[in-house]
Amino acid sequence: MQAVQERAAVTRRSRLALPRHVRLQYDPLRQAWAVLAPERVFWPNEIGLEILRRCDGKTSVRAIIAALALEFDAEEEEISEDVLAFLQEWSDNLLLRAS
Amino acid sequence: MSDPVVPPIAMLAELTHRCPLQCPYCSNPLELMKANREMDTAAWLDLFDQAADMGVLQVHLSGGEPTLRRDLEEIVGKLSSRRVYTNLITAGVGIAEGRMEGLAEAGLDHVQLSLQGARTQTAELVSNYKGALEKKVETARRVRAAGLPLTVNAPVHRHNIGEVEQFIELALSLDAERLEIANVQYSGWALVNRAALMPSPAAVEREIEIVEAARERLRGVLNIDFVPPDYFATYPKPCMGGWARDAFAVAPDGTVLPCHAAQTIPSLTFERFGERSLAEIWTDSPAFNAFRGTGWMQEPCRSCERREIDWGGCRCQAMAIAGDAAATDPVCVKSPFRERVLALVQDAQPKLESVEAHSTAENFKYRRIGAAPVA
Numbered sequence: 001m002q003a004v005q006e007r008a009a010v011t012r013r014s015r016l017a018l019p020r021h022v023r024l025q026y027d028p029l030r031q032a033w034a035v036l037a038p039e040r041v042f043w044p045n046e047i048g049l050e051i052l053r054r055c056d057g058k059t060s061v062r063a064i065i066a067a068l069a070l071e072f073d074a075e076e077e078e079i080s081e082d083v084l085a086f087l088q089e090w091s092d093n094l095l096l097r098a099s
Numbered sequence: 100m101s102d103p104v105v106p107p108i109a110m111l112a113e114l115t116h117r118c119p120l121q122c123p124y125c126s127n128p129l130e131l132m133k134a135n136r137e138m139d140t141a142a143w144l145d146l147f148d149q150a151a152d153m154g155v156l157q158v159h160l161s162g163g164e165p166t167l168r169r170d171l172e173e174i175v176g177k178l179s180s181r182r183v184y185t186n187l188i189t190a191g192v193g194i195a196e197g198r199m200e201g202l203a204e205a206g207l208d209h210v211q212l213s214l215q216g217a218r219t220q221t222a223e224l225v226s227n228y229k230g231a232l233e234k235k236v237e238t239a240r241r242v243r244a245a246g247l248p249l250t251v252n253a254p255v256h257r258h259n260i261g262e263v264e265q266f267i268e269l270a271l272s273l274d275a276e277r278l279e280i281a282n283v284q285y286s287g288w289a290l291v292n293r294a295a296l297m298p299s300p301a302a303v304e305r306e307i308e309i310v311e312a313a314r315e316r317l318r319g320v321l322n323i324d325f326v327p328p329d330y331f332a333t334y335p336k337p338c339m340g341g342w343a344r345d346a347f348a349v350a351p352d353g354t355v356l357p358c359h360a361a362q363t364i365p366s367l368t369f370e371r372f373g374e375r376s377l378a379e380i381w382t383d384s385p386a387f388n389a390f391r392g393t394g395w396m397q398e399p400c401r402s403c404e405r406r407e408i409d410w411g412g413c414r415c416q417a418m419a420i421a422g423d424a425a426a427t428d429p430v431c432v433k434s435p436f437r438e439r440v441l442a443l444v445q446d447a448q449p450k451l452e453s454v455e456a457h458s459t460a461e462n463f464k465y466r467r468i469g470a471a472p473v474a
Contacts, residue, residue: 005271007319021208021248025182029106029154036184038209038248038277039324041108041156092319094276 008098010061010088012080016096017057024052037095047072051086057099061087104343104382104391106154111348111359114143114171115163120190121227121465122215124254124289124296127163128350128362129471137351140170142373144177146349149377151181159211161188163351166198172205179206186211188252191238192231199238203245210242211250211279216258217265225258227465239273250277255306255328256289256296263309271321278321280310282328286360286415288466295462297447303331330444334405335412335428342390342414347381355380357387360415364424390414395425399433 010016018024023036033049035042044052050071054064065083069076090096116131138146147158158178165171166189178185187202191212199210214235216222222232242249251270255263263280270278282303285293298306307327314323329336339346339358348359353372361367367386381387389395393406400411411417412428420429420443421436429436464472 005320019248020246023182023184023208025156027154027156034156036156036208038250039157039159039186039211041184094319094322 008091010084010091012060012062012065012084014061014087015057015059015099016055016061016087016091017099018052018055018095019097022095024049035095042095048086051083052090055087055096105345107150107345107347107381108155109157109159109346110150110155111159111161111346112143112147112165113161113163113348113350113359114165114168114174115351116468117167118163118190118466119192119228120164120215120231121467122225122254122288123292123463123465124256124283124287125466126284126287126289126359127466128287128360129291131163131466131468131471132351133468137168138353138372140173142353143170143174146353146372146377147174147177147183148181151178151183153378153381155183157184157186159186159188164190164193166194172201175202175205175207179208184208189213189238190226191235192228193234194238194241196241199241199245199247203247207247209250210247211252212239212242212275213252213254214266214269215254217253217262217269221259221262227463236273239275243274248277249273249275250279251275252279252281254281254283255298256283257298257302258296260298260302260306263306264313267309267313267317267321267323271317276322277324279324279326280306281324281326282306284326284329284413286363286413286419288464290419291464291472292462293443294447297330297444298328299448300331300444303328329413329416329430330440332430333432335409335416335431337408337410338413338415338428341392341407341410343381343387344391344410347387355384357390358415361386363415364418366424390425397425397427399431400427403433 025034025036027034032043035044050068054067065076065080068079115137116127117134165187175185185207186209187207188211212235215225219232223229239249251273253266283289283296289296310323310325343357348356350356354369355372356369367389369386370380370384396406396411400406412431414424416428417426418424420439427434429440
């Protein structure tokens with residue numbers, strides 16, 4: 001009965017998405033984007049939000065890093081570690097899943 | 100009040116006090132309401148509409164046992180249409196076949212299932228319900244089969260603190276993604292049963308070691324939330340994240356409460372939904388404003404650097420132990436009543452020769468309508 005479960009290591013090849021029960025949703029009252037998850041509400045900052053929006057299950061982490069570098073006018077090497085760390089943390093909290 | 104009132108994020112809806120289980124630590128009040136005092140469907144739907152308008156993002160549908168409400172699907176449907184995140188908090192017994200699928204179709208987001216023990220015998224002793232664990236395991240299976248994410252909630256006390264490892268194993272085998280190891284908080288029925296529920300300091304220490312190791316081992320597999328036992332803590336919990344700060348509770352009859360145990364504070368009076376709107380109660384009700392922000396605080400809270408971290412701790416605990424709802428939570432190391440808390444832990448420890456007697460149910464006052472001890 002027990003499912004074999006392992007911690008997912010996020011790499012540049014990973015394609016991640018929010019599971020169906022984790023919702024990125026705009027809150028018009030607070031004029032901010034919220035992530036609604038089991039027993040939790042998160043308020044991602046601007047960069048976090050830009051990362052999460054691109055987690056559609058199709059775009060690779062490599063492509064997300066490239067897109068962010070372009071958008072924020074930064075070098076890919078400069079931001080890649082932070083992006084990977086962010087995604088690993090969200091994955092560890094089961095808020096993102098590999099598709 | 101100088102502190103600005105911000106909109107609430109979360110709400111606990113105690114849809115009913117009816118429950119098939121009789122757990123001796125139930126957080127419901129000692130005077131349980133019968134079904135005829137519960138708000139009807141239309142009133143609950145109106146309340147949830149107002150909650151969504153006010154900015155509530157998450158609703159915890161609880162009780163008692165919320166699935167005893169036949170209109171639960173309708174309630175979930177309403178909240179889902181308002182894009183409010185719904186969390187069903189259930190005991191997981193007596194739920195009809197097909198109900199979980201129906202709730203999932205109505206838009207339910209998440210299920211939290213309580214376990215009273217990881218062993219059959221413990222589960223039955225604590226819930227006073229035969230076959231409890233079997234039925235709960237079956238409910239967990241149905242939750243996952245309906246595609247819903249599952250949290251297992253294990254309220255921990257003297258009689259099951261030795262089963263923490265098994266709770267973790269069980270949560271994994273039930274395919275849960277979250278496990279709450281929640282040491283019982285002494286309010287409501289748990290306060291009545293405090294002496295029979297209090298763990299030993301050694302057991303708490305071992306529990307913390309097990310949980311910390313499991314958290315490390317199961318990172319990215321199972322999220323383990325640990326609610327430490329108040330009486331063994333250094334600082335109090337920020338109860339409700341601060342009184343009337345971002346959450347509130349509603350009793351089955353529509354009484355709107357700053358926290359589910361707030362009615363144990365005799366100086367406060369509460370308003371019912373319908374007499375006033377939810378927004379008016381949240382903003383203006385004297386009970387909500389009594390301990391909102393930091394202006395009400397006494398020393399040592401008033402000048403404490405943690406005053407906006409702990410928010411003074413639990414008002415109900417201050418009432419129960421210090422006899423003053425505005426006092427610092429007595430579990431805080433800085434509280435002048437701290438000694439009293441330590442003495443309560445000490446006095447509750449079973450004498451060596453009577454360990455057996457203390458581990459039986461004879462000492463439990465089970466939660467039942469009309470069973471409340473007279474104060």
